[in-house]
Amino acid sequence: MNASAPVVGAEHLSKWYGQVIGLNDVTLSVPPGITGLLGPNGAGKSTFMKLITGQLKPSKGSVTVLGEPIWGNPALYFRIGFCPEQDAFYERMTGLEWVTALARLNGLSESDAAATARRGLEMVDLLDAADKKIGAYSKGMRQRVKMAQALAHEPQLLILDEPLSGMDPIMRRKTIRMIKEWGRAGKSIIVSSHILHEIESMTANILLINQGRILAEGNVHQIRDLIDEHPHTVYIKADQTRALARAFLAHDDVLSLRFEDQAVVVQTGRPDAFYARLTDLAASGELGAIHEVTSPDDNLQAVFQYLVKT
Amino acid sequence: MSARRTTPSLTRSAARILDLSLGQMLWSRRSVFLGLLLGFPVLLAIALRTIDILYRSGMWRQVNGVKMGGAAIFGMMIWLLYIRFIVPVLGVFYGTSLIADEVDDKTITYLFTRPIPRSAVLLGKYLAYLVCTILLVLPSVMIVFFLIVPIAGGSIAAAFPSLLVDFGMLAAGLAAYGAVFALVGTRIKRPLIVGLVFAFGWEPAVLLFPGYLKRLTVAYYLQALVTHEMPQDSAVSLLMQVFREVPSVSVSLAALAVIIAGTLWSASRAVEHKEYVLEQ
Numbered sequence: 034m035n036a037s038a039p040v041v042g043a044e045h046l047s048k049w050y051g052q053v054i055g056l057n058d059v060t061l062s063v064p065p066g067i068t069g070l071l072g073p074n075g076a077g078k079s080t081f082m083k084l085i086t087g088q089l090k091p092s093k094g095s096v097t098v099l100g101e102p103i104w105g106n107p108a109l110y111f112r113i114g115f116c117p118e119q120d121a122f123y124e125r126m127t128g129l130e131w132v133t134a135l136a137r138l139n140g141l142s143e144s145d146a147a148a149t150a151r152r153g154l155e156m157v158d159l160l161d162a163a164d165k166k167i168g169a170y171s172k173g174m175r176q177r178v179k180m181a182q183a184l185a186h187e188p189q190l191l192i193l194d195e196p197l198s199g200m201d202p203i204m205r206r207k208t209i210r211m212i213k214e215w216g217r218a219g220k221s222i223i224v225s226s227h228i229l230h231e232i233e234s235m236t237a238n239i240l241l242i243n244q245g246r247i248l249a250e251g252n253v254h255q256i257r258d259l260i261d262e263h264p265h266t267v268y269i270k271a272d273q274t275r276a277l278a279r280a281f282l283a284h285d286d287v288l289s290l291r292f293e294d295q296a297v298v299v300q301t302g303r304p305d306a307f308y309a310r311l312t313d314l315a316a317s318g319e320l321g322a323i324h325e326v327t328s329p330d331d332n333l334q335a336v337f338q339y340l341v342k343t
Numbered sequence: 344m345s346a347r348r349t350t351p352s353l354t355r356s357a358a359r360i361l362d363l364s365l366g367q368m369l370w371s372r373r374s375v376f377l378g379l380l381l382g383f384p385v386l387l388a389i390a391l392r393t394i395d396i397l398y399r400s401g402m403w404r405q406v407n408g409v410k411m412g413g414a415a416i417f418g419m420m421i422w423l424l425y426i427r428f429i430v431p432v433l434g435v436f437y438g439t440s441l442i443a444d445e446v447d448d449k450t451i452t453y454l455f456t457r458p459i460p461r462s463a464v465l466l467g468k469y470l471a472y473l474v475c476t477i478l479l480v481l482p483s484v485m486i487v488f489f490l491i492v493p494i495a496g497g498s499i500a501a502a503f504p505s506l507l508v509d510f511g512m513l514a515a516g517l518a519a520y521g522a523v524f525a526l527v528g529t530r531i532k533r534p535l536i537v538g539l540v541f542a543f544g545w546e547p548a549v550l551l552f553p554g555y556l557k558r559l560t561v562a563y564y565l566q567a568l569v570t571h572e573m574p575q576d577s578a579v580s581l582l583m584q585v586f587r588e589v590p591s592v593s594v595s596l597a598a599l600a601v602i603i604a605g606t607l608w609s610a611s612r613a614v615e616h617k618e619y620v621l622e623q
Contacts, residue, residue: 087455088452088455108349108458111348115456119621135363138356138454138457138459140350
């Protein structure tokens with residue numbers, strides 16, 4: 034498998050549970066590097082994660098991981114590490130015992146597995162608590178020990194399902210930094226979340242998923258381009274909002290307009306032209322001072338919300 | 344480490360699952376509960392021994408009108424309490440939950456995303472069940488043996504060889520019932536109910552009547568392995584003696600081996616192909 038080959042490929046991939054569709058005709062390829070899978074709860078993220086980790090069999094279509102089908106192919110798990118979303122453990126085991134036991138399932142001897150487990154726990158900054166029972170771990174520690182078992186055997190592809198869930202802000206920042214470091218070290222990582230700023234802080238390469246379909250894929254700029262084909266919202270805080278509104282309505286690219294407290298919110302179909310005119314108006318000062326111009330679409334959160342609403 | 348590698352063998356993988364699962368199984372709430380169940384024969388043995396000491400063995404001549412030694416009482420307890428009740432109960436409660444427990448606890452994900460055959464998870468947990476239940480049953484049977492056999496002047500030394508046979512029979516029973524209920528647990532919805540109906544409805548019912556149906560039970564093959572003589576003078580025991588068709592020991596052992604291998608193979612196939620959808 035060459036270095037630029039997709040780490041995950043799906044062709045018309047569908048999964049349904051009885052009458053309920055979990056994933057609907059998804060075709061995509063995930064490039065090497067860090068990729069964020071974004072979607073609200075119930076969007077199909079978990080189904081997608083289970084399909085690419087071989088826990089579920091496609092109802093229709095196909096999925097390949099590192100160039101091979103994953104369902105019924107246990108040898109592929111040498112090259113994959115999976116950190117599931119669920120908070121489930123053998124609570125009576127210590128972190129070290131648990132990660133060692135799982136590393137042994139990768140065919141390692143007891144001593145090699147213990148060394149591998151220690152390395153994994155060190156990578157998630159949990160070596161100090163390695164001999165504590167998992168039942169006594171905090172939520173953040175439990176998240177980290179899950180990650181340790183996923184990466185201890187040095188997989189080529191790490192699949193992390195909501196890894197930041199339940200972490201405090203400091204640990205969250207640490208984990209994001211770790212994930213980025215692993216990415217820089219050459220690992221491919223697929224990380225899911227329903228919170229955009231988490232993903233945004235890890236990678237620009239995202240997959241947006243909703244109602245079992247991939248809404249968009251690519252880097253932030255490509256998704257912004259996609260957004261630009263759709264109505265774009267601009268929030269303008271100014272002294273003379275009504276005069277500004279009259280000026281905006283003279284142009285047909287303004288689709289809608291509403292007033293908020295000392296501000297006017299405009300929806301435009303041609304953001305570039307709109308911003309050019311707005312800059313001219315602000316520079317001339319004809320319609321009073323313009324204090325603040327922001328676009329809810331300027332950050333990824335709004336892009337995500339915008340897309341999933343469509 | 345990410346170079347192409349082959350998965351560890353089924354037996355090696357199963358051994359590692361056994362290692363991982365045994366401690367969890369031994370210290371589970373289920374084991375505590377079933378450990379208490381195994382305390383019942385011990386309490387009964389203590390009561391019988393106390394009566395023996397108090398009444399100087401005289402009352403044992405009154406049971407069914409024939410003299411019963413401690414070895415015969417022990418044999419009855421092995422058959423009626425252990426083989427016909429405790430062993431099936433252990434088989435049902437552990438066997439049907441080998442995979443279900445991991446699914447309910449949502450820990451199955453960690454095992455199914457490792458480079459081992461899925462069937463190794465079932466086989467490893469089955470082996471853990473066998474070790475766990477033998478460790479639970481063994482002390483109970485030993486205590487009962489030492490309490491009951493000396494009753495009415497019975498000799499522990501003389502009865503000891505039959506104790507070893509009893510252990511073998513109990514192990515065979517645990518292995519066979521565990522395998523059957525592992526299959527029930529992997530292939531059938533509501534496995535606990537189905538398992539209990541099989542063990543305490545189907546088996547006792549068909550064993551009472553002549554015909555071929557009793558061959559579809561585990562108990563039919565286990566009874567051939569019983570070495571103890573039972574008192575036979577009551578109407579019920581005489582009736583049972585008429586209908587009692589016991590296969591030879593070799594046939595029974597072969598049949599039990601086929602039952603264990605066949606049901607485990609079928610259960611393994613089910614685990615290999617089944618999707619386990621964990622509730623979010």
